[in-house]
Amino acid sequence: MTIEVEDLTITVAGSGKRVVDAISFSLDPGERIGIIGESGSGKSVTTLALLGLLPRSLTASGSIRVDGTQIIGASKKQLLEIRGRRMAKIFQDPSTALDPLTRVGELIAEPLRRHQGLRGHELNAAVERALAEVALPDTERLSRAFPHEISGGQRQRVAIAMALACRPAMLIADEPTTALDVTVQAEILDLIRRLCVDHGMGLVFVSHDIAVVSQTVSRALVMQGGQIVERGPIDQIVHAPTDLYTLRLVGSARALDEALTTGRVS
């Protein structure tokens, strides 16, 4: 899947405030890209625009082409088609994606039934496979559990399994590990990267944390105040940033990293 964003501007209805200001970037099939920036820099609204999911209070202008289809101004039907089958999303808090009253097995079965038309034994086998693919243990017991009966890390794995059920060409992940503790965070990042590579799936990975992004993507955009202030290969951004704001982000990530390894917090 290719994504081509040109001069995307997102404006708050009423005030006319530009929360995203004429940004352009593109993504080749299977490419993994990060969007980095502090809170309020416009990362989340950019990903919502890619999915055609902006709230009514925000208006997009410019162009977003997904495999050539224009997302801005597209009909509901076109958007549903692109979102459900070809673009999947996972968010910071997996609980929002998981209906608390539905057992894990059924949560994963639902998109498989809807998008792939699977039934009966075939469906059960596909659910088992989906759970195993995200490295969830004891899949039989887990299928019968409700979301609140499993850990936060396991919930995010279930959300990933649901997102991948229809074999999307692109995964949009908005701070998917922020709510998890550091060890679980590393495991989930590893899982996301492996699944992308195995399935040739593209990734748009949003995070305020440059260290997290650097483990997952090959290229990144740095956003500040709705604009892209730096872009390039992730190694270059981490090791030789040219923008002052990026330098600050890298500096604070490094200071935290050092404090954690030496046990010193200044």
Ligand SMILES: Nc1ncnc2c1ncn2[C@@H]1O[C@H](COP(=O)(O)OP(=O)(O)OP(=O)(O)O)[C@@H](O)[C@H]1O
């Ligand atoms: N529905 C909305 N109506 C008006 N303004 C909004 C709306 N949603 C977001 N904004 C504003 O758009 C700007 C960008 O928000 P966005 O959520 O994209 O930032 P972010 O970089 O993802 O930050 P965070 O990591 O905190 O989510 C912010 O100033 C925010 O207040």
